[in-house]
Amino acid sequence: MGEIQKKNHTEVTEFILLGFFVFPEVQLLLFLVFLIIYVMSLTGNLLIIITVCYNSHLHSPMFFFLTNLSFLEICYVTVTVPKLLAVLVAQNKTISFMQCMIQMYLFLVCTGVEFYLLTAMAYDRYVAICKPLHYTTIMNKKDCIILAIVSWMIGPLCVVPQVTLISQSSFCNSNKINHFFCDITALMTLSCSETSVIETIIYIEGLVLACTPFILTIISYVYIISAVLKLHSAKSRQKTFSTCSSHLTVVLLFYGTSIAVYLRPQSADSMDINKLLNVVYITAIPLFNPLIYSLRNKELKETLCKTIRRTIFSSRINEILHTAFVCNISTPPRYLMDSIVPYEPKHMLRLVTHADIYMKQLVEDVQS
Structure with missing residues (x-):
């Protein structure tokens, strides 16, 4: 049996991305929509990075982490959307085995990095609101860089086990991926190898590496809300909370879709739901992040207009x-x-x- 599985595994040299095959009549429309979203996401996030870099009064921990997040969003859409656009307009919807594994790895890396970047941003807001007198001491340049480096290092390391295991799996059932990119949940439904170990790793990492930063973020906001409620005037409360409302919006959107996609039982029938959720995950979040931060942050909005x-x-x-x-x-x-x-x-x-x-x-x- 092991030899048969090995033979079948070696025969799978490429996959076919089905994309949105149930809507063949609107493929061109979907292509235009995703192309516009891709261009707008790149433009918005690049504009934030350029604005922060070239305006010295924005060189603060909050905007330092925001530039990291904007760069990450550019990576998100660049890893997945170009191939999606090719699938929508090209007759050849194939992707090589190696390209598929690389795309899956990079996507999971971006997901892991975002968990910890959002946590670092929550901690920054906690210190700014709850310990304003010690803010410059605690959130100094060195510590901010360390937090960013740790976030960018955890992502690539934590996804190695499941990517390694899925790359060694046998795909004897089919090579047609019911998705618009190489998502690990879609590949698991194609595998004829035992995937219980991969599922266990995903759940453990989800509980430890994803839920831990989520819990830390929630704790930060509990202290933030408590400090805001202690302010006497409604205007002060509104002004103080507005500095972190944009981050909270992004956190809820990101964690909500992440939990819905990866921390629930997977089946072949759930792939269509996963595709819809991943559209939000991959395109909507990188598109909305610049809008959310620029519209809700007066300082950034004014600087963007001047730029x-x-x-x-x-x-x-x-x-x-x-x-x-x-x-x-x-x-x-x-x-x-x-x-x-x-x-x-x-x-x-x-x-x-x-x-x-x-x-x-x-x-x-x-x-x-």
């Missing part, structure tokens, strides 16, 4: 310089037509002067 205005302003400046020094200057630009000084192509100094005047006006517009 966007500066970007637009910079592009207009480049357009002016390009027109002034690169383009044909035999005809004056439209925005110089109202100038009192006569336009003469050979008098480049006058052209620069006019451009300077226009730039000054742009600066005043941006600042206003």
